[in-house]
Amino acid sequence: MPDYINPEREVFKAFAENKSDTPIHMLNLVRLNETATYADGAMVSGQEAYAAYGRRSGPIFQRVGGRIIWSGRFDITLIGPVAENWDVAFIAEYPNSDAFIKMVKDEEYQLAVKHRNAAVKTSRLIRMSPSEVGSTFG
Numbered sequence: 001m002p003d004y005i006n007p008e009r010e011v012f013k014a015f016a017e018n019k020s021d022t023p024i025h026m027l028n029l030v031r032l033n034e035t036a037t038y039a040d041g042a043m044v045s046g047q048e049a050y051a052a053y054g055r056r057s058g059p060i061f062q063r064v065g066g067r068i069i070w071s072g073r074f075d076i077t078l079i080g081p082v083a084e085n086w087d088v089a090f091i092a093e094y095p096n097s098d099a100f101i102k103m104v105k106d107e108e109y110q111l112a113v114k115h116r117n118a119a120v121k122t123s124r125l126i127r128m129s130p131s132e133v134g135s136t137f138g
Contacts, residue, residue: 004122015127020097025069027126030088036118049119050088056112057103064103065095093130 007015032046044052071090094100103109 004124005117005120007125015097016101018097020129022096023130024094024097024100025128025130026092026094026100027124027128028088028090028092029086029124029126031085031121031123032087032119033121036115038114038118044118046087046119046121049115053112053115053119056115057109060103060106060109060112061092064099064106066099066103067093069093097127 030050032050034046035043036046036049037043038049069091074086074089077084094103104113
C-alpha cells in the first residue's frame with residue numbers, strides 16, 4: 001500500500017500546470033506515526049515531529065500569504081473506510097497556486113519537510129477551488 005506522504009512527481013507537475021490566480025484551498029488529512037524516526041536515527045513522537053514541522057514551516061507558509069481557514073478534530077467516519085482516521089485535519093488557503101509552489105520550493109521549507117516526513121504515516125492533500133456557500137447541499 002502506498003504511503004501517501006509526498007506528491008508523486010507527475011501529480012505535482014499537473015498541479016503546477018493547473019494554474020489558478022484566485023485563492024485555492026488545500027484539504028489536509030494527516031495520520032501520524034506513533035514514533036517518528038529521522039534519517040540520522042533520532043526518534044521522537046509523531047506529534048512532536050509534526051509540531052517541529054509546523055514551527056519551521058509556519059513562517060514560510062505565512063510569508064507566501066497562506067492561512068488556516070478551518071481546523072478540526074477527527075471524531076468518527078460515517079461513510080468511508082472506518083480505518084481511515086486522522087490525527088490532523090485542516091484546510092489551508094493560499095492566494096493562488098503559485099504561492100503553494102513557492103512555499104514547497106523554498107530552501108527553508110525544504111529543511112522543515114524532514115520533520116513532516118518523519119512524522120507522517122499517511123496523508124491526503126486535496127486541492128479545491130472555493131465556491132459560494134449556500135444553505136443547502138450541492
